[in-house]
Amino acid sequence: MSMKIDIKKLKGIVGEDNIRDNIADLYVYSSDASVHSKPPDVVVRPGSIKEVQEIMRYANKNKIPIVARGAGSGMSGQTVPLDGGIVLDMKWMDKIIKISPKDVLCKVEPGVINDELNLVLKPYGFFFPPTPSSGRICTIGGMIGTNASGNRSVKYGATRDAVIGMKVVLANGDLVTLGSNTKVDSSGYQLAKLMVGSEGTLGIVVEATLQISPIPKYRAMGVANFKNLQDAGKMISETIAAGITPSMLELMDKVAITAVNNAQNLGLPDVEAIVIFESNGMTKESVEYEINQIKEICKINNGIGVKVTHDEKEMTKIYTGRKKLFPSLSRYKEGLYTTALADDMAVPMSKIADTVNKIHEIAKKNNVVMSAYGHCGAGLIHTKILMDTSKKSQWQGAKKAVNEVYDYVHSIGGTTSGEHGIGFSKGPSFKREKEDSLGMMHAIKHALDPNNILNPHKLMDSPDDWLNATPLRYQIEKYN
């Protein structure tokens, strides 16, 4: 252990069965879906708000870092405990406290899994609109931490749009209630909205009030193929500019198409780009109208083989294929491994095609492979770097590629992260982008967490050299 932690004290708070400090547990909890790995000193599993408060008071008094974690599916190192300390595994706090269809809201604990919440909401005719691809395992707490959005963000927005209130345990152990139970709220600072996307650096969310949406009665999904990315990008931006609000507008480039075909046998065509679009609504007519408009825009932009389906099984197959895209990238090519680097960004709609082309150009220049895909209807692009992770030269190339990609994104008015958050692997790019507001962020952080125990060295405090901030989890050279 790198710091002195009173395990007995923690056991007294949460119970013997809810603490783990074996080296194997610490090793497992040292990583998430990012490239980084750093072990905590102990993993603690609270089961109630009171327990979170007591742990926080103890940690704050003794200046012990605390990192909250749900499924640990974050890609930028949000839940990697850079400074050791306590990892709070929030999965035990998984109750759905209240569902109120007449108030169009529900209240949940942070460990509730997104898809499981939707299963419970379904009989009421509602769903929780942010739909991250990891919805089957990600927790509401994690979604709040990163302001997750997902495939339907083009229509429904992100987690911040759907979170209207919350209870938060602050660094000093105080419990505060933020926001309200209403969609509109002009009552002072919007502190609940501030917490969303703060990646556990300002407080620990222990209860969230979520706005829910009615499940649309009808939907249809289409797939359009494009011979070049430019046409696909134009199709996307023209669809949005035309005032159409599809419920999904996804781009997949050739790398993504190949990987998905290799991993999942989906039989997608061998083209440069595919756009998946979906329209949903309460009437068949509104859905058909929108689908026809989108088809027309596809045609204008040289879309080929446009297919539309109303069959639920077929739509589920396409949707599932898209949701599994990121892990499928591991199957793109033998010898290349997927790394969550430059994993997401958001750009102005008119710049999507240019950005995707630029990503490929930067990848080629730095001798790595990059895939571009994502919820482009919301201006959000995902990339991953595929490379031989055993070679130092590849990591150097990746580092350069990450810098160049974000420099470009900033130059065209884009932002470092659309939904995955910053953690620390996007820290340097984020700090460059937000240079003039870093002072404000530090002031807020210091006001709420003067001892800097809440997920330290993330966001604006992240290290300048992300590559060497922790051991990378690909230590192949270590034992060869």
Place this chain on the structure above:
Amino acid sequence: MAAKNKTKGKYLKEYEKQMNMCIRCAYCFEKCPVIKEVQWDTDGARGKIIMSYGILTGDLKPSQYIADKLFRCTFCRDCMERCPSNLEILDIFSNARAELVDSGFATDTHKYIIDNIKKTGNIYGDTEVITPERKGKIALFIGCQYLGRPNKTKKYIKILEKLGIEPTVVEEICCGFPMDVLGFKNEYEKHKEKFKEKFPFKDAIALCPTCTVFLKEGHEIKAKHVLQLILEKLPKANLGLKITYHDPCDFSRGLKIIDEPRKILEKLGVEIVEMKNNKENSRCCGGGGGILMTDQKLSNDIAKKRIYEALETGVDMLVTSCPTCETTLKKAAQEISESEGKTITVRNIEDIIWKGLKNAKAS
């Protein structure tokens, strides 16, 4: 206390690439029966892959603690069903277990099972197994579970013969799956040769789903489960039962045998009310992967969850087609009945087929 890694990743080296391909997305958590019960990352597939990687790289030394975690898996294949990178997760686990076994961390119970197989050819250590030997047209592998249940074996053989399927039954030894899955790889390699001598067939049918999978994967025998042949020849009947069907993991996710048992039941006039998690999404019974021998409480908790799901269907009978599922679910059903008064009968499909044949004959 951690031991030196004597094996130096001997078994896991082959899976190095696979473990690097794991992007730690945690999709394997979705319906993992162990994670759903214990909710610690370490106990799920991702955690086990990370620990296995740690053993390979030397970051982790084999220890009893790690062994306990690695043996806490029912081998239900749900993680493999979810993994978008199509990793050979169970192969990684059985080889990680081999690292632990070679480093001296096998449990006494596991060693006892392996000794039984070596000395007597079956997992029970039974020296008086009576094999219903006969000469027929297709080799039938009975397997330890059914050899230990002679009445059930008799029933199955009678069913086959009534349907004109003439099985050849020879004195047999365990397929070796327990050796492989529990990480006794050296023992398994030696056993494989003995097995070949005792069961020298290239084509076979089997009674147990797990044996069927292992005959194919471990011995490269063209193996089918008996239900696949029974379906072709089964006459219609009108049993008028309403039941729920539990898909054994080795059927639904291993062999992809999902429709055949259902078609058999429908042919016999049985109405199936599906549980919430069915077919390829079937929940584990808690009986596989050696967990019955090392963590009975966890196994039972998993089984009880399945029985609660069955009770939600409102029927009074659960039918399955695996002897392990039958045993674990029966036990769980009994406990729930005794403690909560909620009752559901658990049967294996051969009982229903037997009833159906009698009914068909009568009508």
